[in-house]
Amino acid sequence: MTTLRHGDRSQAVRDLQKKLNSNGATLVIDGDFGDATERAVKAYQLKIGLVADGIVGAKTLAALAGSDCQQLLKNADLVAAAQRLDLPLASVYAVNEVESKGKGFLDNGKPVILFERHIMYRQLITPRHDGDDPAELKRQADQLAITNPAIVNPKPGGYVGGTAEYQRLSAARLIDDTAALESASWGAFQIMGFHWQRLGYASVQDFVATMSAGESQQLDAFVRFIESDLVLYKALKARKWAEFAKLYNGPDYARNLYDVKLQRAYERHADCGCGQEIAA
Template sequence: MTPLRHGDRSQAVRHLQTNLNNNGARLIVDGHYGDATEAAVRVYQLSVGLVADGIAGSKTLAVLAGDDCEQLLKHADLVNAAQRLDMPLANLYAVNEVESKGRGFLDIGKPVILFERHIMYRQLSKVRNDSDNHTDLKRRADQLAAAHPAIVNPKAGGYVGGAAEHQRLGSARVLDDTAAPEAASWGAFQIMGFHWKRLGYASVQDFVTAMSANESQQFDAFVRFIETAPTLYKALKTRQWAVFAKHYNGPDYQRNLYDIKLQRAFERHSECGCGQNPVEVLRSASIHQQRQAAP
């Protein structure tokens, strides 16, 4: 489902405006996603507790259609994280918009994952206890790679996407129930399982349980990730977007313009007053609507 956002003009926007009006907005149903419509979306999002980004994405449209939002990321989660990290709320709104994968769960109810076969190979070779012999571990990893190259491999690849990634994970868990979940990235922010100890979870299974609960828990893992990475934390707090994108996305961040997208998202959320009191947002929407209606 393609998100509807500021500047769009379509029949889908007319339908959105009608649904918003049915929920208390007073929009001109003209099919133009202008300032008033964006503000009305924020009002609705705040009223149901969703992240108030002003974008009518799949989550907002689903809740408007009557779906439950209990499992979804909340505005309060970002507010609490901003206080916890001592930074402007707009910083986190920008990161959520650009860096998250949109939804943290598949339609089948399982968390979004991506299984990394090269990380599985690495984790199988990892010395975990004093009694472990690296040579023996490496030999076993090589044997498994020869027998199961799709899920154990020194080289990255083999991705199938969507629910099929859980099938790959399931096959890997048969081989090793610790290395397998460590070798997958989890949730909307794609946090790798092997970070579980650094992030303060009791075990990788505890981490997986949290990632499988709701998007709020997935976002909490992201916050822990930022807290335990001084360079990332400083870059996010001071809005050094290129530095943040490089360390979070890797050296190819420029190819996808992550730093520019983050800057633009921050500016938009700062200007629109994310986290603003719903009454003030509604007042802003009313003003914008009057301006649009003026001859």
């Protein structure tokens, strides 16, 4: 599904303009995604509660087609997150736009996940109870790595993507439910399950249930993640985008231009003045 944004010219933009007009806009149907169309998109997004970023992705198109938006991230969630973190709304918009996968749920209604087999291996060799023998745990994990290399492996990889990741997760849960859930990233912001305790959840099962409730809850986990890492928070607060991207995405952040994307997204949302308008 193509994402539409300011500057685009196409038949898809004409179709978008028609749908916006049927929802109260008064646009000229010219196929040009200019300032007027962007304002109309933001107004529509605000009206139905979606993130009012002026970008027409899968969520906005689905809403225009009449789909239920109950599970989706709300603009009010971003406003609340900005207030909670004491950040400009444009900073939260930028982070949401660049660092989230854009959609926290698969078409089957389950949260987006990515199962990490090397984390599963690590969790299995980590003693959890008094009396756990590290040598025995490693022996068992190494045996599993031989018989189930796609599920337990000292090396990352084996990704299949989409709903098929749940097949890997299900196989891992048969080995150890807690370790398996801790070994997947969850939701739009790809928060790893093993962070559950640091983020204040009662258990990894509680964390997963919360991630399954809605994108608002997924954003809350992301806010907790930032709050629990003072260095990460300070980088975001100071808008040191390269430092923030490196801390959040790892040393390969520059290859994907995460810092550049964050800077551009911040400038776009700050310059549009929509932060003050939306927060009001």
